[in-house]
Amino acid sequence: MNDDPRRQLPSMDRLLRELAVALPDSADWVRREVARRVMVEARAALASGARALPLLERAAQMARALERPHPSRVVNATGVILHTNLGRALLAPGAAIAVAQAARHYTDLELDLESGARGDRLESIEALLCALSGAAAALVVNNNAAALLLALHTLARGREVVVSRGELVEIGGSFRVPEIIEQAGVQLCEVGATNRTHRHDYERAIGPNTGLLLKVHRSNFEQRGFVSEVPLAELVQIGARHGLPVIEDLGSATLLDLRAEGLSTTTTTDASFAPARLESGATLVCFSGDKLLGGPQAGLLLGDADTIAALRKNPLARALRLDKLSLAALDFTLRAIAEGRGDEVPTLRQLREPVAAVEARARALVQRLQHSGFGNPTLHATDAPVGGGAMPGFALPSFAVALEAPAGAAGLAAALRHAPIPVIARVADERVLLDARTLLPGDDDAIKAALEAAKRRV
Numbered sequence: 001m002n003d004d005p006r007r008q009l010p011s012m013d014r015l016l017r018e019l020a021v022a023l024p025d026s027a028d029w030v031r032r033e034v035a036r037r038v039m040v041e042a043r044a045a046l047a048s049g050a051r052a053l054p055l056l057e058r059a060a061q062m063a064r065a066l067e068r069p070h071p072s073r074v075v076n077a078t079g080v081i082l083h084t085n086l087g088r089a090l091l092a093p094g095a096a097i098a099v100a101q102a103a104r105h106y107t108d109l110e111l112d113l114e115s116g117a118r119g120d121r122l123e124s125i126e127a128l129l130c131a132l133s134g135a136a137a138a139l140v141v142n143n144n145a146a147a148l149l150l151a152l153h154t155l156a157r158g159r160e161v162v163v164s165r166g167e168l169v170e171i172g173g174s175f176r177v178p179e180i181i182e183q184a185g186v187q188l189c190e191v192g193a194t195n196r197t198h199r200h201d202y203e204r205a206i207g208p209n210t211g212l213l214l215k216v217h218r219s220n221f222e223q224r225g226f227v228s229e230v231p232l233a234e235l236v237q238i239g240a241r242h243g244l245p246v247i248e249d250l251g252s253a254t255l256l257d258l259r260a261e262g263l264s265t266t267t268t269t270d271a272s273f274a275p276a277r278l279e280s281g282a283t284l285v286c287f288s289g290d291k292l293l294g295g296p297q298a299g300l301l302l303g304d305a306d307t308i309a310a311l312r313k314n315p316l317a318r319a320l321r322l323d324k325l326s327l328a329a330l331d332f333t334l335r336a337i338a339e340g341r342g343d344e345v346p347t348l349r350q351l352r353e354p355v356a357a358v359e360a361r362a363r364a365l366v367q368r369l370q371h372s373g374f375g376n377p378t379l380h381a382t383d384a385p386v387g388g389g390a391m392p393g394f395a396l397p398s399f400a401v402a403l404e405a406p407a408g409a410a411g412l413a414a415a416l417r418h419a420p421i422p423v424i425a426r427v428a429d430e431r432v433l434l435d436a437r438t439l440l441p442g443d444d445d446a447i448k449a450a451l452e453a454a455k456r457r458v
């Protein structure tokens with residue numbers, strides 16, 4: 001009992017007194033929380049036979065992380081426009097203003113100004129979505145995972161949903177199609193093989209307990225080689241023959257035809273135009289607000305009037321509803337798209353920016369960093385995926401500034417992440433690449449400052 005290694009640990013009171021000296025500038029709540037966390041961590045380490053940790057050092061590290069407001073601004077120098085770890089789509093400046101207005105003032109969120117009676121918070125967003133997509137009806141919820149959950153729960157609870165094995169995807173580590181299906185109270189009926197699913201696979205699986213047919217966009221990977229899938233239009237025919245609704249989870253989709261923007265290099269680009277998917281006959285399509293659409297986190301559902309009415313009536317819809325701040329941002333974003341002001345939407349502008357303009361930005365940064373102390377910064381032609389589950393297998397051409405790092409590229413990349421405004425870069429061939437496609441006005445100052453700080457670290 002006496003040789004319990006945990007007896008080596010100081011008492012909580014003593015640790016707090018030591019932290020008051022070691023972290024004099026930290027707030028009380030930070031010291032208390034850090035003390036609790038290092039004790040938990042140290043007890044676990046000792047119990048598993050690991051060496052006792054230097055408590056104060058670990059506490060200082062944790063305090064630094066806790067003291068940073070979260071989320072904080074970083075520079076996205078990865079070239080990935082919809083980077084999940086960096087918060088996906090940027091909002092248009094006008095959308096950010098709309099959010100601030102809705103946050104700081106009372107609004108007519110659920111008030112009909114005409115009659116003075118209670119209003120519908122989603123009516124005008126539904127009108128915008130219908131006008132933009134040609135859908136008969138629309139609904140928005142908190143995110144696309146919620147949209148899919150609501151759709152499955154409303155239309156197929158207690159029944160079976162038929163999905164191809166090639167589409168049971170995981171996205172971002174926390175979203176798995178089979179798990180959402182299970183949570184919706186629906187039974188998963190997998191058909192086909194990982195690489196190939198045929199018409200007759202669906203036909204054979206359909207029985208008296210089938211509730212609907214589901215198609216899921218693969219989003220973050222691409223299948224090549226000996227592959228085959230049943231196109232949406234054919235799935236719709238099968239559904240019609242058996243009287244079954246067909247839902248398509250598009251993941252990342254637009255309400256603008258990017259094919260008209262010269263971005264039609266892959267068939268997956270074409271598959272992300274939501275109105276065309278509806279036209280193919282899907283009963284319902286759903287997709288994210290903060291991927292290719294370029295708005296806030298949200299889940300958008302487009303479909304026929306009866307289906308959308310059924311979704312609205314489901315009590316789950318209330319639990320999954322969109323908050324007023326996101327609603328304000330989405331409203332601005334959809335109006336901008338509907339009124340031909342798509343260039344105000346950062347995602348669309350970034351996607352459509354000609355590579356020559358990206359190159360000019362990279363060249364200017366090469367000049368700016370000439371004497372930064374990291375070898376000779378050079379211009380480097382590159383490309384980057386769009387990210388956010390959009391356009392798998394497609395890379396946008398881009399230009400980067402390549403930095404040599406004599407002490408190791410990974411070390412320099414880490415030092416850039418520790419700057420006051422962290423810079424998130426790519427590492428390739430032992431060089432750090434700062435991709436100019438995702439750089440914003442002012443980012444060059446932040447990069448310069450981060451390199452100064454890195455010089456002192458590495």
Ligand SMILES: *Cc1c(COP(=O)(O)O)cnc(C)c1O
Nearest residue numbers: 143144145217219251252288389
């Ligand atoms: C991203 C994605 C989701 C999840 O969307 P969120 O808005 O992040 O909840 C669901 N399905 C597919 C196919 C996706 O690509």
